[in-house]
Amino acid sequence: MREYKENAIIVTSNSGVAKSVGYFTAKIKGIIEVSDEEMEGLLSLFCLRKNEMGMTVVSLDKPNGRTAFRLRGVRGLTVEQMVAIGVYFLIPFGKIRRAFDYRGMDDEVLDIMKEGMRWKTSRPPSNGSSSRC
């Protein structure tokens, strides 16, 4: 949100992300949920048209061929650092210190919250899951 202020639209194939975005920020313009297949197609199109698409892919392993996840933990590099600096170019890097409060019982949202907490350290996530758009 520091990068895109109030005009960002989040496209995701993860329903947990769609449900939990509201707990992280109130500034986004909209959320579009797509299927995995549609996401693959969109990413292929993005690779073809690159900058003309006006899209930022927030992931360490997508689009196909991105291998930044291999740097996770190298010299203590965290996923938070990689996404902030590598994807959004938020330089200088400042760690997010705000605590996110969720008291509901939705498993998908809880998963995202837990994953978020894990990514703030350099330790790779144990289930090997990847970030999504």
Add this chain to the structure above:
Amino acid sequence: MEDKPTPFKWKLIAMLKRIMNKEPTNFVQHVYFKIKLGEWWKLYSRVANGREDGMTYLCPYKGTGDVYLASRLLAASIGPDRVRESTVCVIGESSAKVARLFGFEDVKSLSQNEMDQMMFLGDVAGYGSLNLFVLHPDPPNSVTGISDHIRNYNGLNFLDIYRAGIFGNEYMRSEPPKFLDVSDKVREFFEENNLIPGKTVVIAPYVNTLNMLPIWFWIELVDSLRNLGYTVCTNCGGENNPIYGTVKIFPEYYEMKDFLEYAGFFVASRSGLCDVISSFSMCKIIIYQPHLYWGSGNNISYFSLNNMGLCSDAIEFEYQGIEFLKLKDDVLKLLHEWEVTHPKEEEEEKKEDGSE
């Protein structure tokens, strides 16, 4: 002079581009990209097809240092048998020579445009499905890399980015290449050109990626070196001229070790050549350009040969602002210090004889 008429092919392409820009409808886009994909596929078939073991390695950036590290780590990663069998694609013949140092026999030298096309195809169709492996952590002209800005964060250097970012192993060990024995040829060259073995300084003023030091600095340095009794060579190829008062040399990479070790001294602006010569045993003075930032750090913290572990005996330093005269004095001082602390074998023998 009369202008040549534009060939029909280019007129047609220009017309299609105009239509594309005016009417980016699905149909026009479809036809355009079908043609493009056809071209890329044809190139891919020529470069990578017919391989039974599958993998084709791409070096999408032509920096000498990048190709050196990529080839060195790849050779360590796949082992000598697969090195001989693997296809490596690089940009330009100079990069191909670097890759061949490590024993790669099937090295294909592509143009920048051809490499871009291979990368486009990989981006769109998927590198895995095409059995392509990219030897760069953040390939230019591709959306796959995000590590450019991460450089230097937490002390992440050039070698870390290659070892971990490409091969997924930050502790990976690798060996320098084996250089050929051309000592007779080198000796002959020294005699022909009146160069003094062990008291010759090879300077490398020309660089591709990073900034160059002003030529007058090199002229002043050469002047001072000659006054101190050194003979000087300039390593330069192509259209570059040797610095006044020096002998022009441009040895092949595999001849470099014998040449430089016989000469005794190497002074250079940081360039990819410094990676190639990092394992040699002689005085290596590497000048780093200031005010160049890589991520959160500067040039020397990212590219230092000693920090990367490519060697431990390089004399590396950064000059300040535009203090080139001070830089010259510093180089001469360091050269002298090295000479005092590393006496030649003959001198040592003489000392020993005297003491007996």
